[in-house]
Amino acid sequence: MCDNFAETSRTIGLSYEVEDTRLMDSDRGLVEKAIAGDERSFAKILEEHYRLIYSVVRGIVGSRGDTEDVVQDVFVKIFRALPGFRGEARLSTWIYRVARNEALNAIDTRRPTFVPLEDCEELADCDEDPAATHRRKVTRERLERLMDRLDESQRVALELRYMGEKSYDEIADIMGIPLGTVKTYIYRGKLSLKRMMTARRARTFEKGAGES
Numbered sequence: 001m002c003d004n005f006a007e008t009s010r011t012i013g014l015s016y017e018v019e020d021t022r023l024m025d026s027d028r029g030l031v032e033k034a035i036a037g038d039e040r041s042f043a044k045i046l047e048e049h050y051r052l053i054y055s056v057v058r059g060i061v062g063s064r065g066d067t068e069d070v071v072q073d074v075f076v077k078i079f080r081a082l083p084g085f086r087g088e089a090r091l092s093t094w095i096y097r098v099a100r101n102e103a104l105n106a107i108d109t110r111r112p113t114f115v116p117l118e119d120c121e122e123l124a125d126c127d128e129d130p131a132a133t134h135r136r137k138v139t140r141e142r143l144e145r146l147m148d149r150l151d152e153s154q155r156v157a158l159e160l161r162y163m164g165e166k167s168y169d170e171i172a173d174i175m176g177i178p179l180g181t182v183k184t185y186i187y188r189g190k191l192s193l194k195r196m197m198t199a200r201r202a203r204t205f206e207k208g209a210g211e212s
Contacts, residue, residue: 031045049092055156093174155189
């Protein structure tokens with residue numbers, strides 16, 4: 001992967017504006033080494049921020065296949081843009097912006113899909129038999145379709161929380177929004193999902209009763 005970065009870096013360089021907060025010393029060393037050409041340092045940056053990148057991209061793009069493609073594009077953009085990173089923001093905040101911009105460019109007007117499965121009451125623990133596995137798969141796909149109807153901010157916050165395993169404070173820092181706003185996005189997102197699931201079950205029940 002790093003060989004490809006070395007090849008493409010000779011042709012295009014990108015830079016992103018960053019906010020006025022100080023780069024952490026642990027990040028500064030990695031960034032400086034990566035800019036100097038240390039492939040291991042760059043690989044470590046990607047490794048440490050993979051969950052963040054994947055969560056943001058999946059929160060916007062939705063499809064697993066598309067997500068992987070866009071994540072690879074984000075890696076390239078980070079490599080190309082890193083020399084223009086001034087270090088005035090946390091590295092995670094800067095990477096969040098790169099990932100978000102790339103994901104939005106990739107989908108134009110398409111909506112993302114993701115589901116915090118552990119918060120959906122329909123997905124209670126079940127035996128790992130084939131039938132249960134199938135039901136879980138069907139439910140996941142159904143929830144992902146419902147996720148399309150949530151606002152982008154709610155989807156990204158949910159992705160960072162459940163897929164990226166970030167704390168509320170970390171999400172606030174990454175997205176550049178107040179802690180209370182993060183909690184609101186996540187609460188409203190989960191509430192909307194549960195309401196949609198309840199409404200769908202009610203329609204399914206009514207349809208079944210009408211056919212009997």
